[in-house]
Amino acid sequence: MTAGLDTPDRRGRTGLDRHGRDLSGNPRVRVTDVAVLSCDWYVLRRTTFDYQHSDGHWSREQRETYDRGDGATVLLYNTGRRTVLLTRQFRLPAYVNGHRDGMLIETAAGLLDGDAPEEAIRREAAEETGHTIGTPEPVFEVYMSPGSVTERLHFFAAPYDRVARAADGYGIAAEGEDITTVELPFDEALAMVRSGDIADAKTIMLLQWAALDGPYRHPDQP
Structure with missing residues (x-):
């Protein structure tokens, strides 16, 4: 057996x-x-x-x-302040593969765990950032590492209200999560992609989408 x-x-x-x-x-x-x-x-x-x-x-x-099952991720944005709300947490695989401290800045994300993608990402946004979002906007679905990992990741975007300050202690403590929120001006977040300070693929993809087709798309852009 x-x-x-x-x-x-x-x-x-x-x-x-x-x-x-x-x-x-x-x-x-x-x-x-x-x-x-x-x-x-x-x-x-x-x-x-x-x-x-x-x-x-x-x-x-x-x-x-x-x-590992399918997952979902969401870019939280505030167009009035021209900011995005991201998270910071320790990622052991990145740490053992050369990241200086393993602390990655990311969009909120998590596994579906049997829920529909929209339901799962509302749950994850609340757990990881403390924000309750409405109906998220679907962006795309992507196989992140199709040579070895079966996961299909559902990408979303949603507005968030203003936060007074970054906060610590989000996530599920029983699962070892210790997540800090990071509010950044959108242009600064893009600069951090160029500098390598943001090195998470799903986050880079959503930031680029926001600049090309999303809430921060230039009005004169074709």
């Missing part, structure tokens, strides 16, 4: 080795085996499949995929 396969893992899941076996959207891909390598919290799988190349020949391939 194996946890996550025929008995529940610590998140109550079974049948994790069946995910992806019934894919049929691409006739050039034939999945032959799915093995669960880890399911301590998220799920690491090794999938074996036959792939038909452009010249017609078939090859046997293996890939590992990391399944």
